[in-house]
Amino acid sequence: MTRRTWLLCLIPFALSAQVTSDQLVKAAQDPKNWLTYNGSYMSQSYSTxxxxxxxxxxxxxxxxxxxxxxxxxxxxxxxxxxxxxxxTQPPNDVVALDARTGRAFWMYRYNNAADARHCCGAINRGLAILGDTLFMGTVDAHLVAIDARSGRPLWDTKVAEGNAGYALTLAPLVVKDKVIVGVAGGEYGIRGFIAAYDVKTGKEAWKFYTIPGPGEPGHDTWEGDTWKFGGASIWVTGSYDPELNLTYWGIGNPGPDWNPSQRKGANLYSDSVVALDADTGKLKWHFQFTPNDPYDYDSVQVPVLVDTAWRGRPRKLMLWANRNGFYYVLDRVTGEFLSGNSFVKVTWAKGLDDAGKPIVTPQPTNTPVFPGVQGGTNWYSPSYSPRTGLFYISAWEDYASIFLPQEVEYKEGLSFTGGRPVAPIIGARSPSLRANQINAGAAESIGYGSVLAIDVRTGQKKWKFDMIDVTDAGILTTASDVLFTGGREGYFHALDARTGALLWKGSVGGQVSAAPVTYELDGKQYVAVAAGHAMFVYGLRE
Amino acid sequence: MRLELWLGIALTSLSLAAQEHVGQYAQADIERGSRLYAVNCASCHGVGGDTIPNVDLKSGRFRNATSDEDLAKVITNGLQGTAMPPHKFDAAELKGVVSYLRTMREFGMGAVALGEASRGKSVLEGKGACLSCHRVEGKGSRVAPDLSDIGSIRSASALERSLLDPNAAMLPVNRPVRAVTKAGRVVTGRRLNEDTYSVQLMDDKENLVSLNKADLREYKVISTSSMPSYKDKLSASEMADLLAYLLALKGTN
Structure with a gap:
């Protein structure tokens, strides 16, 4: 054998890395796979x-x-x-399945520290992949790298102190040679940050605190020591623009959640989107949706990136339906506010000014505030279809809470929420992220769920699909103009993306609290969605 | 000890022990606990303690604890594999939270006057004619909600409100519905569940009925209760007796 033949024999092995950096950049052109949490760096949850x-x-x-x-x-x-x-099997076991049959190849079990504190459930929303390596954040605030072929752990980096209320619940985002995560813990008085780690070693490459420290711009938006335990958590995956080399992340509520008088000031960068240099973590721009938030309106929504004509010229946009009930269009190069309007009933503000700042209208004590604590929408992945030009969101309509603020002292590792929200109807259950029961009293007078299609050109609703119960489901659209989503009622829906008409529904017998994905195998398209305590996969009858 | 013995015999007989609660725990502890509960527990468990499936803190329905010591252990260590995290409370705080959990149903019942439960039973079965719609321990109609454990799930003040002003107190899920099928059949009853496509109800003949909305010509949720107000129907002492009886209804198992 010549030396050359030897090399040829080696090539199949040398090329075996599964997912390259370039593939991640071009994920939208590789619809047979679903390579990132939201399907591509643009986070459109759209498949061709x-x-x-x-x-x-x-x-x-x-x-x-x-x-x-x-x-x-x-x-x-x-x-x-x-x-x-x-x-990920909740909270932090990773399973590799044959996508044809659902049979498991392997399972990696991760044992969380017993003293981990996490506010709202032992949750994991997904994984990231680069090469042959999977990356997972854990509820005890570690970042773990796992061999995608064998399920063996490669490295394990402690990102923060789990017993001080820090947790990782989001799917990481891989950009070039770094894996980026942010920390949850907005109900525990953490000081939030986004950090990048070397994909090979797990060594920290950069760290951006979502609450500026002394001497940094924005530090003066916090009073006294409040910046040290002001929350500003991150619990949903960001987006990335390779041309600008900027990565965008939505930031959670300031703490204590419901008592803003304990943290006077705008509380940057809580309830904001930040644009960071992906190589250094340096802040390029920020936009704050809800200054000095009294309602827990986390801005952890997925930054949806869209390149389209805006008022007559091509523009790099960012679409954002916020938990605070307003829909925003931003220029993602500069952070400039382009337009905004409410998409559900809103009473805490009467509108947005020319710079996108809310014109607040605080409601009298003990009266309902719209939208309620879970917001007009929340962390549920929206979708944008370049074919229809529509932006699709899961909304909670006519939904309110009464907010009861209370003084609270910060103690490390203890809940730091400063009061509570209650349902406007005494004795009625308020829809909550925790409730598992289907339609548990979430009847008409305390809100209902819908899928909204917003025309990006006008900001106006094109159509609306109403449900009885509220929804925590994300949305997927495809190039055949089919929209997939679910809700609390235990159905998985296919809607016509142009009209909102119901095309098909399947019973999954438990609430859908995740977004669907689609993929192709053997020339057949599949759609998968997590519901209840199982992953359901659908395809066309043959 | 007596409390623990009861709990050891049958978890659900907690409700019996619940009668012992007021007075057994110091008011200062209960109040301290209520503040800690609001800040640390209510975001998951809800103000009423019942937002986690199969857990109802105020009626003592716990999944992983029977004694006060068990409760303290769960609060301190959390429950691995569940959303319940560990908590760093000092001894006084922990005592407060446990005291509050054991009394939260009674906490704030304040101004409601309670009479004699045995006389209240006669009001319920006689003058009040409650059993013509409700059911208690196997007696009466199933058309309105069963009251056999109402004392575990409603406070005295909420029960009083229901009796005086049933329309205002009616939970959305209990609203009566009226449906007319395309074939003209009229179905009225109490809604048990509803989704985008269907509604499940108990009709006025006690049948379990499920209707597809696509098959209906008319579907209406009625916001007035068919229960009369007892404001002018019962004397103050009869009302107090009835409330005492309702509060004593803790379920049969």
Missing amino acids: LAQITPANAKNLEQKWVFQVDSLQKFENRPLVVNGVMYL
């Missing part, structure tokens, strides 16, 4: 697959189900790479 259409969606049938061995809330949005589905 088009085999399932409005005409044949009625022929969808269940192909397989994978039940997780956990009764924790299942908010996972899986990855699919070359026929393998990677999901």
